[in-house]
Amino acid sequence: xxxxxGHFALILTLLVAIAQAALxxxxxxxxxxxxxxxxxxxxxxxxxxxxxxxxxxxxxxxxADFSVKLVANHSALSQPLPYRLAATWGNHxxxxxxxxxxxxxxxxxxxxxxxxxxxxxxxxxxxxxAMISVAFLAFALFTSNPFERLFPVPLDxxxxxxxxxxxxxxxxxxxxxxxxVGFSVTFSxxxxxxxxxxxxxxxxxxxxxxxxxxxxxxxxxxxxxSFWAYYELGWGGWWFWDPVENASFMPWLIGTALLHSAIVxxxxxxxAGWTILLAILAFSLSLIGxxxxxxxxxxxxxxxxxxxxxxxxxxxxIIGATGTALALxxxxxxxxxxxxxxxxxxxxxxxxxxxxxxxxxTAVVFLGTFYPVIMEAxxxxxxxxxxxxxxxxxxVPLVAPLLILVTIGPMLSWKRDDLAVLGKKLLVPVAAIAAxxxxxxxxxxxxxxxxxxxxxxxxxxxxxxVLVLVRRWxxxxxxxxxxxxxxxxxxxxxxxxxxxxxxxxxxxxTMTSFAAExxxxxxxxxxxxxxxxxxxxxxxxxxxxANYRALRARFTVSxxxxxxxxxxxxxxxxxxxxxxxxxxxxxxxxxxxYVAIGDVQQDARGQGLVVRIYWHPLxxxxxxxxLLMAMGGAASLADRRFRIGAPQVRSPLAPNLVPAE
Amino acid sequence: MKRVLFILPVIxxxxxxxxxxxxxxxxxxxxxxxxxxxxxxxxxxxxxxDAPGGxxxxxxxxxxxxxxxLNVWASWCAACxxxxxxxxxxxxxxxxxYGIAWKDKPEDSRAFLARYGDPYSGMGxxxxxxxxxxxxxxxAPETFVVDKKGRVRFKQIGPISPEVWEGQIRPLMxxxxxxx
Numbered sequence: 001x002x003x004x005x006g007h008f009a010l011i012l013t014l015l016v017a018i019a020q021a022a023l024x025x026x027x028x029x030x031x032x033x034x035x036x037x038x039x040x041x042x043x044x045x046x047x048x049x050x051x052x053x054x055x056x057x058x059x060x061x062x063x064a065d066f067s068v069k070l071v072a073n074h075s076a077l078s079q080p081l082p083y084r085l086a087a088t089w090g091n092h093x094x095x096x097x098x099x100x101x102x103x104x105x106x107x108x109x110x111x112x113x114x115x116x117x118x119x120x121x122x123x124x125x126x127x128x129x130a131m132i133s134v135a136f137l138a139f140a141l142f143t144s145n146p147f148e149r150l151f152p153v154p155l156d157x158x159x160x161x162x163x164x165x166x167x168x169x170x171x172x173x174x175x176x177x178x179x180x181v182g183f184s185v186t187f188s189x190x191x192x193x194x195x196x197x198x199x200x201x202x203x204x205x206x207x208x209x210x211x212x213x214x215x216x217x218x219x220x221x222x223x224x225x226s227f228w229a230y231y232e233l234g235w236g237g238w239w240f241w242d243p244v245e246n247a248s249f250m251p252w253l254i255g256t257a258l259l260h261s262a263i264v265x266x267x268x269x270x271x272a273g274w275t276i277l278l279a280i281l282a283f284s285l286s287l288i289g290x291x292x293x294x295x296x297x298x299x300x301x302x303x304x305x306x307x308x309x310x311x312x313x314x315x316x317x318i319i320g321a322t323g324t325a326l327a328l329x330x331x332x333x334x335x336x337x338x339x340x341x342x343x344x345x346x347x348x349x350x351x352x353x354x355x356x357x358x359x360x361x362t363a364v365v366f367l368g369t370f371y372p373v374i375m376e377a378x379x380x381x382x383x384x385x386x387x388x389x390x391x392x393x394x395x396v397p398l399v400a401p402l403l404i405l406v407t408i409g410p411m412l413s414w415k416r417d418d419l420a421v422l423g424k425k426l427l428v429p430v431a432a433i434a435a436x437x438x439x440x441x442x443x444x445x446x447x448x449x450x451x452x453x454x455x456x457x458x459x460x461x462x463x464x465x466v467l468v469l470v471r472r473w474x475x476x477x478x479x480x481x482x483x484x485x486x487x488x489x490x491x492x493x494x495x496x497x498x499x500x501x502x503x504x505x506x507x508x509x510t511m512t513s514f515a516a517e518x519x520x521x522x523x524x525x526x527x528x529x530x531x532x533x534x535x536x537x538x539x540x541x542x543x544x545x546a547n548y549r550a551l552r553a554r555f556t557v558s559x560x561x562x563x564x565x566x567x568x569x570x571x572x573x574x575x576x577x578x579x580x581x582x583x584x585x586x587x588x589x590x591x592x593x594y595v596a597i598g599d600v601q602q603d604a605r606g607q608g609l610v611v612r613i614y615w616h617p618l619x620x621x622x623x624x625x626x627l628l629m630a631m632g633g634a635a636s637l638a639d640r641r642f643r644i645g646a647p648q649v650r651s652p653l654a655p656n657l658v659p660a661e
Numbered sequence: 662m663k664r665v666l667f668i669l670p671v672i673x674x675x676x677x678x679x680x681x682x683x684x685x686x687x688x689x690x691x692x693x694x695x696x697x698x699x700x701x702x703x704x705x706x707x708x709x710x711d712a713p714g715g716x717x718x719x720x721x722x723x724x725x726x727x728x729x730x731l732n733v734w735a736s737w738c739a740a741c742x743x744x745x746x747x748x749x750x751x752x753x754x755x756x757x758x759y760g761i762a763w764k765d766k767p768e769d770s771r772a773f774l775a776r777y778g779d780p781y782s783g784m785g786x787x788x789x790x791x792x793x794x795x796x797x798x799x800x801a802p803e804t805f806v807v808d809k810k811g812r813v814r815f816k817q818i819g820p821i822s823p824e825v826w827e828g829q830i831r832p833l834m835x836x837x838x839x840x841x
Contacts, residue, residue: 326671333667598775610775
């Protein structure tokens with residue numbers, strides 16, 4: 001019964017979305033306030049219906065109702081309840097349902113918190129948002145109905161991929177979806193602006209919180225995904241340049257550019273064309289991310305639903321959304337009024353340069369990801385994939401100038417700045433970082449100059465962030481508490497995000513240069529050393545878990561006189577027979593000790609366990625930096641000026657009045 | 662002039678969409694190999710152990726007498742961990758699987774096998790990637806079916822799925838075993 005209710009609610013949602021796609025747009029064109037108001041009610045109704053549908057599916061998973069095909073295929077009785085619930089979105093059909101749920105929640109958000117928006121703009125945004133809904137709802141209903149029944153009903157279901165049975169993965173996809181789908185709002189803003197032929201500072205100010213609302217969860221999602229890969233895949237790697245990782249990284253890069261470009265449009269009215277283009281691209285890349293995972297065009301660890309037919313549908317959606325939006329951009333953007341001019345040395349030009357670099361980085365990742373597809377089309381016998389060496393070679397030289405610019409940018413004044421003035425401001429930080437670099441080179445040795453450069457760059461970013469606060473708090477009259485108290489949340493956001501980037505950079509540089517590893521066969525009582533870490537194996541025994549059997553090995557790890565106990569497991573999941581490794585990780589601010597066991601093996605001294613020992617210096621900084629960035633975004637989102645709205649000329653029609661014809 | 666700049670994104674996108682559409686029409690699994698029914702190109706590769714010279718390696722001359730699988734893989738390849746359980750199963754079913762670690766540092770290859778288990782009867786390290794060029798390898802993983810006389814009879818692009826093993830490669834291996 002629940003399955004039918006869910007299915008029915010899904011069909012109703014589609015009908016509501018179709019109406020919402022057409023009517024408010026019509027209302028905006030004809031100036032009909034009633035039709036525009038319909039958009040707001042429809043958006044709320046759509047969110048309610050899809051929430052019912054999603055709730056039904058989740059309950060079905062909770063009840064382990066194997067008469068529903070999806071439940072039978074993706075959960076088993078032996079699975080703990082939280083993971084059975086998480087299995088709702090751990091598969092293609094369910095994750096599509098989650099996608100439309102998030103989409104309509106954002107839609108309802110525009111309806112609810114868009115009071116200060118121009119009504120015609122809001123109506124158009126809601127219409128465009130509903131068009132995207134229609135496409136995805138049709139996709140869910142016609143190619144991947146989650147409520148399909150199964151007969152005969154099996155006694156137990158097939159298990160969720162055990163790699164995915166992990167708290168990290170319970171939250172990873174919803175966060176990414178909040179990010180991906182969040183960019184649908186900025187996409188709708190961009191298309192609505194093109195349709196209205198107006199992209200002014202007020203428009204940019206309305207859009208900015210939505211960019212942040214997408215960027216913050218996307219940042220969290222990527223950070224969490226990287227952390228998950230680190231401890232669950234048992235490799236000790238934190239980024240693999242896997243196509244699906246790239247698929248989440250590209251919208252992030254473009255989203256970051258959009259965030260900064262929108263600032264220029266908001267403060268100075270310039271770069272409106274850029275902002276619109278970036279908003280279109282951010283969502284398009286999110287769609288392409290989905291396309292990658294679902295179509296099987298690129299092989300990847302993540303590809304759990306490989307189906308060309310769905311690929312065709314998603315490709316059609318991408319062409320429909322991106323193609324139409326870009327065509328509209330080509331037709332309308334040249335007519336947008338451009339804002340104030342700015343000098344070649346100014347904060348505007350700094351942010352433009354930042355945008356160009358971020359676009360170039362996205363292009364690099366894009367090319368690396370799609371090179372195989374493009375090469376194959378050019379010469380069919382050529383199937384290749386591009387590995388980490390390409391990214392290291394091309395990505396790093398582009399990232400370095402960007403990171404240097406991050407600290408300089410906030411020092412520049414709007415409109416026009418002077419090189420001599422800038423030079424004076426830069427004197428102290430450049431000297432400080434040069435001293436740091438020299439010190440690091442002496443300490444680490446000339447061979448580690450790359451690591452020293454990376455660490456110095458991290459220091460440069462953190463220092464730059466701190467200097468923003470210093471400049472804010474110390475005015476001509478000295479330090480003042482009044483200035484501290486009145487610091488806008490957006491400034492705090494800038495400081496946190498830029499400092500976070502610095503921590504991430506330092507972490508990556510150290511990890512890349514100083515990680516130590518050792519792989520060997522060990523027996524209880526033996527000791528091995530990797531880098532500064534010394535590991536002694538205490539013993540190994542078989543244990544039983546909820547739905548797996550495991551070999552568990554216990555270790556003592558000592559470093560600089562501090563000892564701690566670590567445990568690593570090799571699990572075999574009884575239903576599916578798949579194996580996973582649970583690494584033992586000793587976390588500390590300066591680095592992680594990482595111990596993972598493998599097979600039983602013979603070596604010259606007899607039988608033992610294969611043990612991998614890693615020392616990962618500052619690896620935690622990579623994720624700490626990511627979290628700081630997300631917190632920075634959240635702080636910006638809390639800025640008061642987004643709530644009070646932009647000064648604007650009220651639309652001549654009050655919402656409830658219908659003009660006399 | 663300025664207008665042209667605004668049209669550029671949509672043109673670039675049209676090109677990309679064409680490529681993606683084309684990509685969809687391609688079956689990623691099927692690809693002809695120049696080597697089918699020809700002898701395996703000659704190679705002598707070092708092993709991947711930490712002994713000097715890499716220990717016992719792999720040579721094309723040893724592909725005689727019984728049909729074998731030659732799997733080209735790498736620790737950096739994203740699809741290889743997916744394929745690995747299938748290789749272990751193939752080895753457990755008694756079909757010999759040999760490996761070439763392509764453009765992979767021996768210590769990384771060792772780490773991979775330590776983590777996922779080692780189904781290979783023999784392993785050669787092709788760190789420079791020369792042998793892979795002779796084999797016409799275009800990506801990892803790829804697997805060649807080599808018959809009793811050392812001729813390539815089939816090439817699998819991408820990971821061997823359980824379906825491909827049961828439906829295509831195992832029947833072929835059984836047929837090759839029965840061949841004179």
